[in-house]
Amino acid sequence: MRALTWQGKHDVRVETVPDPEIVNPRDAIIEVTSTAICGSDLHLYDGVIPGLMSGDILGHEFMGRVVETGPKSTLQKGQRVVVPFTISCGKCFHCMKQQYSACDNSNPVEKQDLSEPLYGHAMSGLFGYSHLTGGYPGGQAEYVRVPFSDVGPIVIPDGMDDDEVLFLSDILPTGWMAAENADIEEGDTVAVWGCGPVGLFAVQSALVMGAARVIAIDHHPHRLELARKLGAKVIDYTQTKMLEALMEMSGGFGPDAVIDAVGMESHGFAPDAVSDQVKQAVGMGADSAHALREALLAVRKGGRVSMPGVYGGFVDKFPLGALMEKGLQVRTGQTHVQKYTKDLLKRIQDGELDTTFMISHRLPLEEAARGYENFRYNQNEWTKVVLKPGTSLS
Known part of the structure; x- marks a missing residue:
């Protein structure tokens, strides 16, 4: 598949990488239909967040269509879902308190030593945001493996456009x-x-x-x-x-x-x-x-x-x-996304909140590097960039 990879400060490239696979029973594979560049992605782009490795796949704001599920996933093939950027197990002490971004189980044990010395406790897992947060491949890609898919993703009703709901993933x-x-x-x-x-x-x-x-x-x-x-x-x-x-x-x-x-x-x-x-x-x-x-x-x-x-x-x-x-x-704190998604989805449906005003540019995934450069250096005009994998949109 094609995915945006980090190669160094101000150097991001769309490359061909291996397709994701089901690893755990609660996993799902999502075919990404929309993904966005977040302001916090620019911290990675500028090289001020430690823990990135050359070839890491970026992106934590994304949504798409379910194409494969593990035996314990609650999702069904064909459903459209928005995926929170926080990876949360739903069962640990913090998740039970709806403190989803403090999940104790989503950052693999072998990665926890990277963030614990900095913060006193290991960080939870996040998509596409360095090995401090688990080293999970991000969503600026054609496909993504979603761990704990029975906890995070929210199913989107028919008739709602990606642009209306994409930002439920984070911002x-x-x-x-x-x-x-x-x-x-x-x-x-x-x-x-x-x-x-x-x-x-x-x-x-x-x-x-x-x-x-x-x-x-x-x-x-x-x-x-x-x-x-x-x-x-x-x-x-x-x-x-x-x-x-x-x-x-x-x-x-x-x-x-x-x-x-x-x-x-x-x-x-x-x-x-x-x-x-x-x-x-x-x-x-x-x-x-x-x-x-x-x-x-x-x-x-x-x-x-x-x-x-x-x-x-x-x-x-x-x-x-x-x-x-x-x-x-x-x-x-990092956002406890899963705590808010159902309520905010209803507010969008009721017309109380608008999200589409934010989008200034839509680009194919292949032009992601141009999107990053302009979002970084032309922030007045480039207020929000949405990337569309598998399209030739310009």
């Missing part, structure tokens, strides 16, 4: 959980750093959850316009003094809740951001956290901090004093 539940982690109350002011796909879905979710005002922060004009169309007030951080603007827009109080949808590759021209980027480039520091620092300083006393943005290592100059002295609550 829609991630944006929703980000807003949920912000513990939004009626009348709240919520500030969201980053108007990429997760940030935009966090904006949409916060408004659905009852926020009176959502302030979206970015510097790409088109992304800010998408946020404005969703109903957000917007700030171009290159054109204003952020903390002053947020205080003014919140009546001198500060936002009730803040959402960092940027993560480890925060950019900007503030001294801390420039310092982070230099250290990241030369390998002295893993994460650039300017957006997170700014969010912690901006949020009101007693406020809530939600962090859906991906961080992988260490952060310098962390304002721990502000966190403690202001009495802030922080919630973060």
Whole structure:
């Protein structure tokens, strides 16, 4: 089959690789009909996530058609399914608490030593996201083996297009959980750093959850316009003094809740951001956290901090004093996708949530490298890229 493989920093290639096979009784094989490039894929593309090996298949946002099942799979051949990026057994301590992204059984034992020294515990399995998370082949391919297929995939009703439901695999539940982690109350002011796909879905979710005002922060004009169309007030951080603007827009109080949808590759021209980027480039520091620092300083006393943005290592100059002295609550983590998919599917069917506005480009899988390059360097125009295996779409 054809699949997108990682070969090194800024080097991804579509190659012919072996077809996946059923390994365990709960497995299924999916023929991929749509797969997307995620913002967190760019961390792999930029080489800031450890644990990748040459030839690894990327991609964790995908859906498709069931073509083969193991004897203990609950799926049936021919069903259309969306597959969560989190690989979860459904039976361990964490899965039973609906903490699916903390599954104890999905990261193979021989891989757990890679992440346990970094984080104190082994990470769960994720599709296409380095050997820290199990080394599972990803979904930017013609076919994918799906472990624990009786737990993860959600069957899609007839009549719904891929574009409507593809993002149930990751970014829609991630944006929703980000807003949920912000513990939004009626009348709240919520500030969201980053108007990429997760940030935009966090904006949409916060408004659905009852926020009176959502302030979206970015510097790409088109992304800010998408946020404005969703109903957000917007700030171009290159054109204003952020903390002053947020205080003014919140009546001198500060936002009730803040959402960092940027993560480890925060950019900007503030001294801390420039310092982070230099250290990241030369390998002295893993994460650039300017957006997170700014969010912690901006949020009101007693406020809530939600962090859906991906961080992988260490952060310098962390304002721990502000966190403690202001009495802030922080919630973060990889998304417990399976917890949200049924509810979000219904909200899509009922017209309460829209996902298709996000898609800017559709490309055949063979042009995935072009999609990555543009999604990385032309983020204003390339808001979301969907890849279509087995097509000549242009």
